[in-house]
Amino acid sequence: MIITVFGLGFVGLTTALGFAQKGHKVYGYEINQKRVDTLNNKVLPFHEPELDDALIRHLNKNFFISNDLKSALLESDCVYYCVGTPYGENGQANLSYLFSAIDSTLNEIHDNKYRVLVTKSTIPPTTTKNKIIPYIENKGFKVGKDIGIANNPEFLREGHCWNDFINSDRIVLGVSDNKSKEMIMKLYEKFDCPLFTVSLNTAEFIKYLSNTFLATLISFSNEMSIIADTLGEINVSEAFKIFHLDKRWNGSDITSYMYPGCGYGGYCLPKDTNAIYALTKSKGFNAKILENVIWTNDNISKFIVNKITRTIEKKDKIGILGLSFKPGSDDVRDTAAARIIKELIQRGYTNIMVYDPIAMDDFKEIYDLDVEYVSKEDLIEKAEELVITTAWDEFKDIKQLTDKQIVDCRYML
Ligand SMILES: NC(=O)c1ccc[n+]([C@@H]2O[C@H](COP(=O)([O-])OP(=O)(O)OC[C@H]3O[C@@H](n4cnc5c(N)ncnc54)[C@H](O)[C@@H]3O)[C@@H](O)[C@H]2O)c1
Structure with a gap:
């Protein structure tokens, strides 16, 4: 054809x-x-x-x-x-x-x-x-x-x-x-x-079933990470890894959405979750689960920035590791890293350097943020505190390269 x-x-x-x-x-x-x-x-x-x-x-x-x-x-x-x-x-x-x-x-x-x-x-x-x-x-x-x-x-x-x-x-x-x-x-x-x-409506709906489900799993995981942090002395990554071993989902790709991080980003989940929520609300139904999924995602960066700023002063240099919305991609649309950097700048933390293996050019083009774009080596050497915002494989061994404080927003270390 x-x-x-x-x-x-x-x-x-x-x-x-x-x-x-x-x-x-x-x-x-x-x-x-x-x-x-x-x-x-x-x-x-x-x-x-x-x-x-x-x-x-x-x-x-x-x-x-x-x-x-x-x-x-x-x-x-x-x-x-x-x-x-x-x-x-x-x-x-x-x-x-x-x-x-x-x-x-x-x-x-x-x-x-x-x-x-x-x-x-x-x-x-x-x-x-x-x-x-x-x-x-x-x-x-x-x-x-x-x-x-x-x-x-x-x-x-x-x-x-x-x-x-x-x-x-x-x-x-x-x-x-x-x-x-x-x-x-x-x-x-x-x-x-x-x-x-x-039917036409059903086909459109099936797509939103997928995306809102994935967004819900991510927001649930993020909310649980905040609960763990609030209650204290809980090893979040250990807890989630053991949770993944349940035979009802162990080995399935879905577990990558059942893990805390900095919030969902990218082109699809944020806009699609918002779009179906807003459309349904305009028809008279306020979808409470989706409302809270969106709220958690909109606010997770504040929780993360609270963690970052607990130990670091405004004059210190913060090194952000990872700009793309997920590893293996150079897509920076609606990326969590941008939300975190904006929140830091708003709170007066203006000494920020950033590194990503493949997404630096696109990030620079899309976001007009006053940050320094550097190599991984420079960032490790010059930043006072490191923050992992994208779970790139190459960050897995970062602890062997530095003994500086690392805020691991992806619970990957
Ligand atoms: N990216 C994903 O993972 C993904 C997955 C499933 C569905 N979707 C959906 O698919 C659609 C496209 O997503 P994408 O990520 O490919 O977007 P994209 O931004 O990468 O691509 C869209 C392209 O359309 C072009 N365009 C816009 N108006 C045009 C016109 N009138 N004529 C010709 N070209 C035009 C743009 O210049 C752009 O290159 C969206 O609705 C998205 O929600 C995306």
């Missing part, structure tokens, strides 16, 4: 190359010219294992970065939207990138060919039914007759994008008409996993 993918970020590029790998012809369309130029040089604009090889394998063979959107769309059977859905007003999802991409599509397709427009971006339940379909119909297309609409949420994890997409454990497809269903099922023909076709 022939597909156009809007947005070549973590999800879009993976989707485009993944479908190319399964034998489809894919056009990628991206509005960020810097990203386009980088990709055209066969280089990834972010750190993502295996995706780099896939790009080299498929670029200009069956994956093409389009600068002629009209031709790409006219050729395509399916159009995938993988654009960002960031924080919007009152915590709700900002759908402006999605609607802009839909507009760009509808402006170009007036040839009576039946295409399916598929949203892979994460959008709150009821968005397709209550917003996207009426919007498209308003533009003169009859959904289910002239054009198909579907929702196909993505569950990949950054750092594992390629494998999570190619070897998906389940595919969820929200559809409301048979023709769209058949076309997308054909697209996924070569995937070896169950494909569930559900």
Whole structure:
């Protein structure tokens, strides 16, 4: 089949190359010219294992970065939207990138060919039914007759994008008409996993079930770490490691979310938890568990900064180890390190140096914070107190390199 993918970020590029790998012809369309130029040089604009090889394998063979959107769309059977859905007003999802991409599509397709427009971006339940379909119909297309609409949420994890997409454990497809269903099922023909076709609202909801569950586990673990600290003389990392041995979850990846740290960050969990909470609240239900999950995450940095400032004076140099939201990634969107640094600066601790193995450039670009960017060696030598904010493997043996005070916010040492 022939597909156009809007947005070549973590999800879009993976989707485009993944479908190319399964034998489809894919056009990628991206509005960020810097990203386009980088990709055209066969280089990834972010750190993502295996995706780099896939790009080299498929670029200009069956994956093409389009600068002629009209031709790409006219050729395509399916159009995938993988654009960002960031924080919007009152915590709700900002759908402006999605609607802009839909507009760009509808402006170009007036040839009576039946295409399916598929949203892979994460959008709150009821968005397709209550917003996207009426919007498209308003533009003169009859959904289910002239054009198909579907929702196909993505569950990949950054750092594992390629494998999570190619070897998906389940595919969820929200559809409301048979023709769209058949076309997308054909697209996924070569995937070896169950494909569930559900209603549009259910497909959107399934994505939020995952993300709010993960956020809840993390906030629960963080709250328990505060309880332990409040009660005193509890070895938190030892306690959680023994807790992980329960055979109901031992050995499962889920235990990485059942461990305290500095709060969840990254692109998805914070905004998605907020978005479904805010949307439901606007409909009259105040979801108490989610409200507290969000509260704990918003406040864990204060608890951590209290720990840091217990032993260090304002004039002293603090060395922050780790800027990305998790190890193995250079993604610094909504990263806990930024929240902690901001809180420290606000409390008058302005002598801060930072180090990360791969995320320093992106951090510098996104956050305008008055900190010194240094090597790990310089940080260990010059800082009075070290603070681990991302659990990079290379920090595991830090105690062998220095006997300075270390605040281990990730309970990794
Ligand atoms: N990152 C993840 O781990 C992950 C996992 C599952 C789902 N999601 C969801 O997938 C969506 C995309 O996430 P991401 O991390 O890939 O974001 P991203 O910011 O890495 O990529 C989005 C890309 O879309 C581009 N874009 C925006 N408007 C466009 C337009 N009109 N035409 C073409 N390109 C356009 C942007 O320039 C950007 O490169 C979000 O809704 C996110 O919540 C993300």
